[in-house]
Amino acid sequence: MSSIGSAAAATRTFKVWRGERGTGEFKSFTAEISPGMVVLDAIHQIQATQAPDLACRWNCKAGKCGSCSAEVNGKPRLMCLTRMESLPDGDVTVTPMKSFPSIKDLVTDVSWNYEQNKKITPFTPAKRGAAGVAADGTFRMQQVDVERSQEFRKCIECFLCQDTCHVIRDHDKKEVFSGPRFFVRAASLEMHPVDTADREPFLKHTGGIGFCNITKCCTEVCPEHIKITDNAIIPLKERVADRYYDPVVMLWRWMFKKKG
Amino acid sequence: MEIQTFEHDVLVIGAGGAGMRAAIEAADAGCSVGLVCKSLLGKAHTVMAEGGIAAALGNVDDRDGWKTHFADTMRGGQYVNNSRMAELHAKEAPERVRELEQWGAVFDRTKDGKILQRNFGGHRYPRLAHVGDRTGLEIIRTLQDHSVHKSQVAVYMECCITKLLKDGERVVGALGYYREKGRFVLFKAKAVIIATGGLGKAFEITSNSWEYTGDGYSLAYHAGAELLDMEFIQFHPTGMVWPPSVRGILVTEGVRGEGGVLRNKDGKRFMFDDIPENYRNQTAKDIEEGWRYTQGDKHAMRPPELLTRDHVARCINREVKAGRGSPHGGVYLDISWIKERIPNAREYIKKKLPSMYHQFMELGGIDITTEAMEVGPTTHYTMGGIRVDGDTQMSNVPGLFAAGESAAGLHGANRLGGNSLSDLLVFGKRAGEYAAKYAQQQQPGWIDEAEVKASMDWALHFMDAPKGDENPYKLQQDLQKSMQALVGIVRKEDEMLTALEKIKGYNERALKVAAPANREYNPGWHTCMDLSNLLTVSEALTRCAIERKESRGAQFRDDFPEKSKEFGEVNMIIKKAPDGAMQLRREPIKPLTDELQGVIKEIG
Numbered sequence: 109m110s111s112i113g114s115a116a117a118a119t120r121t122f123k124v125w126r127g128e129r130g131t132g133e134f135k136s137f138t139a140e141i142s143p144g145m146v147v148l149d150a151i152h153q154i155q156a157t158q159a160p161d162l163a164c165r166w167n168c169k170a171g172k173c174g175s176c177s178a179e180v181n182g183k184p185r186l187m188c189l190t191r192m193e194s195l196p197d198g199d200v201t202v203t204p205m206k207s208f209p210s211i212k213d214l215v216t217d218v219s220w221n222y223e224q225n226k227k228i229t230p231f232t233p234a235k236r237g238a239a240g241v242a243a244d245g246t247f248r249m250q251q252v253d254v255e256r257s258q259e260f261r262k263c264i265e266c267f268l269c270q271d272t273c274h275v276i277r278d279h280d281k282k283e284v285f286s287g288p289r290f291f292v293r294a295a296s297l298e299m300h301p302v303d304t305a306d307r308e309p310f311l312k313h314t315g316g317i318g319f320c321n322i323t324k325c326c327t328e329v330c331p332e333h334i335k336i337t338d339n340a341i342i343p344l345k346e347r348v349a350d351r352y353y354d355p356v357v358m359l360w361r362w363m364f365k366k367k368g
Numbered sequence: 369m370e371i372q373t374f375e376h377d378v379l380v381i382g383a384g385g386a387g388m389r390a391a392i393e394a395a396d397a398g399c400s401v402g403l404v405c406k407s408l409l410g411k412a413h414t415v416m417a418e419g420g421i422a423a424a425l426g427n428v429d430d431r432d433g434w435k436t437h438f439a440d441t442m443r444g445g446q447y448v449n450n451s452r453m454a455e456l457h458a459k460e461a462p463e464r465v466r467e468l469e470q471w472g473a474v475f476d477r478t479k480d481g482k483i484l485q486r487n488f489g490g491h492r493y494p495r496l497a498h499v500g501d502r503t504g505l506e507i508i509r510t511l512q513d514h515s516v517h518k519s520q521v522a523v524y525m526e527c528c529i530t531k532l533l534k535d536g537e538r539v540v541g542a543l544g545y546y547r548e549k550g551r552f553v554l555f556k557a558k559a560v561i562i563a564t565g566g567l568g569k570a571f572e573i574t575s576n577s578w579e580y581t582g583d584g585y586s587l588a589y590h591a592g593a594e595l596l597d598m599e600f601i602q603f604h605p606t607g608m609v610w611p612p613s614v615r616g617i618l619v620t621e622g623v624r625g626e627g628g629v630l631r632n633k634d635g636k637r638f639m640f641d642d643i644p645e646n647y648r649n650q651t652a653k654d655i656e657e658g659w660r661y662t663q664g665d666k667h668a669m670r671p672p673e674l675l676t677r678d679h680v681a682r683c684i685n686r687e688v689k690a691g692r693g694s695p696h697g698g699v700y701l702d703i704s705w706i707k708e709r710i711p712n713a714r715e716y717i718k719k720k721l722p723s724m725y726h727q728f729m730e731l732g733g734i735d736i737t738t739e740a741m742e743v744g745p746t747t748h749y750t751m752g753g754i755r756v757d758g759d760t761q762m763s764n765v766p767g768l769f770a771a772g773e774s775a776a777g778l779h780g781a782n783r784l785g786g787n788s789l790s791d792l793l794v795f796g797k798r799a800g801e802y803a804a805k806y807a808q809q810q811q812p813g814w815i816d817e818a819e820v821k822a823s824m825d826w827a828l829h830f831m832d833a834p835k836g837d838e839n840p841y842k843l844q845q846d847l848q849k850s851m852q853a854l855v856g857i858v859r860k861e862d863e864m865l866t867a868l869e870k871i872k873g874y875n876e877r878a879l880k881v882a883a884p885a886n887r888e889y890n891p892g893w894h895t896c897m898d899l900s901n902l903l904t905v906s907e908a909l910t911r912c913a914i915e916r917k918e919s920r921g922a923q924f925r926d927d928f929p930e931k932s933k934e935f936g937e938v939n940m941i942i943k944k945a946p947d948g949a950m951q952l953r954r955e956p957i958k959p960l961t962d963e964l965q966g967v968i969k970e971i972g
Contacts, residue, residue: 128888144611144732156841160892161885165408167577170617170727172505173411189730211548212889219525222409222516230517231472240481246466248481254474258499261474261506265410293513300474333726 120192122150124162125203128212134201135159141192147202148176148187151214163213171331174266178214179203184268184329205271207280221267224286227314228294232305240302249301260296260340262332263289269326269336275319285316288326288336295340298347312348317341371820372553374522376402377807378800379542379557381529382584384412385504385792386772386799387563388511393800394561395520399807402555403515404524404544406564406579410512413565413577414792417504418620418723419488420496421793422786423461427482429666432493434458438964439971441787443646444490444676445751445780446921446931448597448939451960452758453778457787457794464793465497473510475499487625487662489674490784492650494664501620501723507789527553529583530897531823532560532591532768533815539591539767540813543823547894550887552824556815558807561761561799562588562770566750567601567905569844569898572852574747575607575618581898582905584774588754589904593763595942596776598905599912600751600922602783603857605680607746609698614731616746619701619724621785623741624673626720627662628703630684631740632692638699639672642683647675659709678782678922681745685857688744698744704737713737745857749788751779751922752912755941760802761795767806771799781921830883830896838880840895847874847902855910860926864914871907878903911952912940 118141123134137158139150148166155162166176169188176187181201192200208216234241242248269288275281294307294315311317322345324337334340351357378394380387383405391403405412424437437458442449469475469483475497476484485494499506515521529544541556564584568576589595606619624630632638643651651669652658658671673680684699694700703721707713714737718725721736728734728741753776754763761769772792779787847870854867878900883893918932919925938954945951960968 142612145613146731149613155891156839156845160839160841160883160895161890163889163891167407167411167579168413168416169577170416170614171730172502172723173415173577175407175411191731215548215889218408225513226516230513233470245470246482247469249477250481251477251484254477257474261499261509262502263509264415264505296474297472300472303472 120150121199122154123199123201124151124154124213126162126213127210130210132210145192146188147180147185147190147192147200150192150200151187151202163211163215165215172264174264174331177205177266177268177271179205179271184271186266186268186331189331205267207271207273207277208267218267220282221265221270221287221289224290225293227286228290228297228310229305229307231297231300231303234302234304238302247302253301256299256339257296259334260292260299262334263292264332265289266331268329268331272325272329274323274325281316281319285319286314288320288341290315291317291320291344292334292336292340295344298344308348308351311344312352317345317348320345372551373556374402374553375556375812376400376522377557378402378559378561378803379555380404380561380563381542381587382406382412382563382565382772382774383409383523384563384565384772385414385507385511385789386774386796387412387561388508388515389793389796390561390563390771390800390803391521392511392515392518393797394804395515395518397801397804399520399804401521402524402557403521404527404529404555406526406528406583408525409523410508412508413580414508414789415505416575416618417507417789418501418618419622419625420486420498420503420786421461421465421507421789422488422491422495422784423465423497423790424458424495425462425465425483425485425497427478428485428494428664432495435967436492436971437461437495439968440491441778441784442780442968444782444784446782447780447936448920448957449780450758450777451958451964453795455964456758456798457778457790460794461790464790464797468507468510468793471510471514473499473506475506486622487670487674488785489621489624489680490676491786496625496786498622500719501622501721503789507792524553528894528897529587530827531819532587533819534591535813535815537766538813539765541815543820545827548889550890550893552827554815554820556812558810558812559767559769559803561803562754562768562774563772563796563799564774566773567902567909568747570848570851570902570906570909571747571856572848573607573616575604575616576747581902583898583901584770585753585908586901586904588763588765588768588770589908589942589944591765591768592944593765593768594755595908596752596755597781597912597940598750598752598909598942599916599940600779600781601747601909602677602749602751602922603681603745604748605677605684605745606701606743608732609694609742609744610696611732617727617731618746618748619741619743620721621677623701623703623721623724625662626703626717627659627706627709628673628701629671629705630673630680631700631702632687633694634692638687638692639675639680639683643672643675644679651675676782677785678924681857682924684743684745694742696742698742700740701743702740704739749773749783751781751783752776752909759798761799762802762806767810769799769803771795781923827897830881830893831887837882838877840881840883840892840899843874843877843881844895844899844902847871847906851906855913858924858926859913861914864910867910868907868914871903871910875903907950908942911950912942915940915952915954
């Protein structure tokens with residue numbers, strides 16, 4: 109039946125980063141390990157028995173809400189989906205996401221992400237009678253045509269892609285770059301069969317999609333397995349390149365002094 | 369004490385589907401809206417809803433309509449529902465779903481390009497609009513993305529309300545604290561909408577997250593609002609049971625809707641053994657007919673796995689107790705068997721149930737396309753809650769509204785799957801609309817500073833208590849174990865009386881819970897405060913469950929295993945007495961209008 113055996117209780121040492129607003133240190137805790145246990149279970153156990161004020165975010169504990177993002181042994185992960193059996197022997201380090209300001213322990217200030225979302229033009233459907241919109245206003249879309257958008261709409265906003273993206277993590281370009289999560293959001297709208305808005309100016313000027321050099325780190329950490337780079341960012345980059353950097357279009361624009 | 373203060377026309381407490389829908393509606397009516405959420409925006413439990421949203425769109429089977437949806441909801445709720453709410457819900461759900469599509473939700477499609485609908489327990493026709501098995505996430509994100517562009521909505525994230533404030537009879541504001549810094553915050557408002565979801569955390573095995581500590585019920589109760597039929601707690605039949613760390617996590621009913629079957633350890637489809645009389649003529653006679661139903665045969669009746677949740681949960685419980693369960697105390701739910709019937713079954717399952725596939729693969733090490741899942745009942749949903757007027761969603765306290773799982777009435781004794789997402793939208797919108805109307809007729813109220821101070825002192829006293837006296841986490845676990853064992857799926861008077869005694873003891877222990885360290889993001893401190901809500905609602909639901917001496921819907925009494933006419937005509941009402949005691953009374957259910965009675969006769 110199950111590949112998870114009922115192994116005898118064992119213990120593991122967790123080195124959890126504890127501190128407030130950027131200053132702190134690793135503290136060691138020992139947790140009892142039961143079959144099938146995930147890192148979030150260990151954090152809860154530590155909270156309930158050893159450190160009641162240990163701060164961490166979580167909600168669904170099933171990989172559906174994207175709250176418990178942290179770095180386990182230095183890798184951006186959802187703690188609720190990181191099975192103990194998947195980790196190598198030895199101490200387990202748990203640290204907050206590095207790219208966002210620390211609040212306390214494993215909790216970081218992710219408000220910057222919420223600000224990015226506001227910059228994206230919302231869904232703007234075509235008018236009645238246009239392609240894909242019936243006379244009564246309801247949409248007519250084929251499954252195959254909505255699937256591209258649906259892939260991006262699987263995003264649970266865990267912000268692990270933002271955390272791992274080197275433009276944010278190493279270069280801290282938060283002022284001029286919105287990050288993979290919001291390219292995915294823009295892609296979900298741009299590829300909606302009846303959407304009519306134009307988000308290319310956002311992608312080029314505000315979102316800073318040009319900073320992405322397609323290292324695919326975001327795709328690797330996505331718990332929803334969204335092909336962020338291949339399916340969202342590259343097609344959007346192509347659109348932006350066609351519009352702003354196509355030599356023929358550039359010449360045309362230079363001749364007629366159109367700015368876009 | 370200096371305290372940060374905000375003023376809004378309408379304050380919405382809770383930012384799941386109902387809260388966000390209410391906030392959008394009140395903002396569109398021209399109100400300034402405060403939207404308070406205990407977690408980050410977009411993380412509410414609505415994201416966990418998987419199977420779909422029930423609305424009689426008739427896209428897959430054009431025989432469907434509001435009358436059938438209404439009759440199904442009443443039958444599922446065993447006729448103790450608020451029939452006005454069931455009527456409004458059935459009539460308005462299709463419009464709310466179409467509106468979501470206009471706001472950007474991308475539902476799965478039929479061949480002719482319309483919104484696709486699937487079968488679900490207790491629904492006569494394929495009725496659930498869905499997006500694979502992540503419909504709740506789609507709804508949350510659609511509402512979130514729609515509301516972030518509304519300048520009239522101010523969002524207060526990771527903010528928890530501890531007290532509703534009144535000016536005479538009227539609710540005029542609320543006091544809370546920010547989880548991040550532990551600072552207090554005061555909201556002045558002309559109307560308050562409670563949309564805080566349920567109380568799953570009163571039980572040990574639950575699909576609910578840490579947030580669902582019954583805050584809204586408790587806040588409303590202490591402000592004088594009546595709570596209705598708190599005994600009706602839905603135990604979803606299929607939660608994960610193994611490994612221990614995932615026990616209780618939901619397995620969508622969509623698995624059964626797509627052809628999944630329940631078997632005991634002997635491989636028997638045990639659901640065929642016990643089909644309730646009132647569903648007999650709507651249930652398949654044999655395995656073949658059940659299969660044809662899941663494949664869209666309009667002449668076939670549904671397989672017994674798609675009977676209502678209360679019944680399926682009890683049958684699973686019975687198999688396990690009789691020693692016919694799976695190794696870890698559940699039964700088998702098998703979708704992989706459909707490979708005997710359709711080509712490409714593996715791809716079909718992964719397409720239709722993608723998050724179930726990943727959930728079992730990543731958390732259980734099970735490939736659901738080749739193996740059966742082990743499942744058992746898990747505390748899932750509160751049918752009872754704040755008593756509201758069906759049209760306006762206002763409680764008996766002026767200015768206090770409720771919507772979604774925090775409000776009661778629509779679902780009666782048992783909720784049909786898919787009816788909660790539609791509930792959120794239909795009554796979230798109504799609460800927003802009527803709270804806005806109410807607020808626009810009111811002057812700002814007077815805030816009693818002494819009450820505010822007393823409430824802050826109460827919150828802070830957990831800090832002053834001597835260290836280590838009583839661990840809030842331990843107390844919460846003890847309460848959950850007692851509720852699970854004594855007021856769970858099968859109930860008995862003597863056990864529930866024991867539960868009341870235990871709750872009394874826990875209340876005494878709760879006076880001694882302490883939260884060492886400071887106020888900055890301190891989950892121990894937050895748990896101390898949540899506990900007080902959990903204890904209030906646990907007592908309320910136990911009292912109602914004792915008083916209802918019959919088995920109906922989600923309430924199963926071992927000592928009263930039958931339905932009774934007497935109790936079929938009453939709701940249980942909980943109210944705080946002037947002396948602070950919890951009072952319970954029975955109240956006759958308003959009879960159905962002639963029109964609705966006609967509908968039930970017509971539909972059968």
